[in-house]
Amino acid sequence: MSDLTTLLEVGGPVAALGGGAAYARAKHPAAYWSTVGLPVSTVRLLSTYGSVMEACGLTVAPSRLRVLAARAMTRREVRPVPPRRGLLRPTTTGLRIRLRLAPGQEPADFAASAERLRHAWGVHAVYVTPVKPGVIELRLVGYDVLRRVRMPRKVAGGFLQVPVALREDATPFVRDYRTIPHQLTLGATLSGKSMYLRHLIAGLAPQPVALVGIDCKRGVELAPFAPRLSALATDPEQAAELLPVLVKEMEDRYDLIKARQGIAPGTPDEEITSDIWGLPEHERPVPVVLFVDEVAELFLVATKKDEERRDEMVTQLIRLAQLGRAAGMYLEVCGQRFGAELGKGATMLRAQLTGRVCHRVNDEASAKMALGDIAPEAVMAACSIPPERPGLAVAGDTSGGWSRIRTPYLSLTDAAETCRTSAGLVPDLPALEPFRPDVPERPVEHAAPVVLPHPVTD
The missing domain is CATH 3.30.980 (Threonyl-tRNA Synthetase; Chain A, domain 2)
Structure with missing residues (x-):
């Protein structure tokens, strides 16, 4: 015993x-x-x-x-x-x-x-x-940090920098628009692409930037963030009207830069600039970030009549990607599928998108389109993402480096509330005012009466 x-x-x-x-x-x-x-x-x-x-x-x-x-x-x-x-x-x-x-x-x-x-x-x-x-x-x-993502408490960020995910080596993945101005983000349904986009918008909402959206899914992805958007197009027809306005805005900014360059010989070197960041702060236009969701919808046409409109939109997107950085205009191109078979200009547009983020995709061709020109092993890593891990992606850039990342969960309600509280930061851009989305007023919640009413009886 x-x-x-x-x-x-x-x-x-x-x-x-x-x-x-x-x-x-x-x-x-x-x-x-x-x-x-x-x-x-x-x-x-x-x-x-x-x-x-x-x-x-x-x-x-x-x-x-x-x-x-x-x-x-x-x-x-x-x-x-x-x-x-x-x-x-x-x-x-x-x-x-x-x-x-x-x-x-x-x-x-x-x-x-x-x-x-x-x-x-x-x-x-x-x-x-x-x-x-x-x-x-x-x-x-010591353990798999991507299984349950917890972002570090202190992340070195700044203007136009958004900590959006966690790398597999436990360091934060920061989307820096000044370093990588344009990016291509791919992902199938339920892969976490929308969560990634949600983090970007919520991170940029408190900053003094203009947010513009093209959502060809009738606005279901970007409409909840309408209070913070300066412009929103919900179908290819509206996108065909919005893109020329953005190109014109970019050209006006280049005219401003050229006017600054027409300077006298005695001007100090620090006042000579080739982009908007060298302009004085009171003359510097506000940066613009363009989110394009379901980019394949801009390429697809049903009739020959739509081909001319498609070619114009693709040309304008390419111009924004080629020239937008110096004008402070940045692209975030998202989609489920992206390949050369979309039509003329697809490969040329991809070549201007320095950053690449590939979530789980339904075909290897999309992974190759996103990461094939970076590293073959990155393509294999993207094709091996399991469906039970939404938010897991392979991020890289055209320098050849890549790593696995995963986006933490952010509810749509919290992201929309962030945009609603930051609605006062929407900059004044008269050219985009006709495309400003309608923001429905929130219903007023009436407080319950202190004394319950009783019916009057004889």
Whole structure:
């Protein structure tokens, strides 16, 4: 009986602790990492650092001076030397450590061994980032941060910068319109494309910018944000009227820039500009962000009569993509399907869209159209997105870099409320006033009477 009591006294708490840890790891991975995973991984990394580096081929032969000193003092054979490491810096999602590369090493050597390092140290993923010549940073991620997205509390943002998603290395994905002016976003139904667009609009709504929408789904995607929109077209006919106005606005801004460039010889260099950001603040026009949802609808025609209108719209979109950056006009082109078979101008338009975000798509051709000119492995990553993970996407740009991202959940009610409270920031653009969407007034909620009325009886 005493043995059974001892077993219960010792085994009960151990079983409860193990079960609690297993539950936390499955349901609350962040809490599990902070309490269990971080200490275990730290001990494992510090105790096996040298042997793991040697097994991965990331060590180098010691210097001649070190060999002579070791033989003179210990008369033992000197082992290969691993890179010198810095201090471990724990985070809420993993660990960060900086390494000074040995002579002859490069960051690509460590990137090629990232999978082996992940298994050796028992973490979810290992990412390599060059810091400066001769120094890299290893970012160890303790768990799958894309399974349940939690954006960092502090994100470095700014004007025309929107933290819209989380990368797989636990860093925020920030949509920066000054760096990447135009972007193509693709995604099938229920892939999370609308959520991504919702985050962009909600993030830009409190900023002093003009938001313009072309929603060929009869406005069902962008109509809830009407209080913050300066213009909205809900079908190709209205889009055909709106796009020339935007092109004319762009040309007027170029005239303003050229007028500024017609300057006297004694003008200081800092007053010479080639875009609106070099203009004085009181002369600078407000930036314009154009959201185009279901871009394929602008290309499709039912009769030959519509071909001329289609060609004009596509030409105007291409002109905005080619020349809009200097005028402070940016494009966010979205759709379920995008390919060369849409017609003349599709490939030319894609070539002007620097940023690419591809959610789950229904065909490989759309993924190739979005990411094929960036990296073949990005296309394979986009085609392997499972349907049960909406919001997961592959983001890249024409520089060749790409990564997996996932957008956190944002309800339509919260996004619409953000646009409603920011309605006073809609800039004054007279050219877009005819396209301003009608905003229905919210019904007045009457308070319930304090005293309930009673019927009058004889």
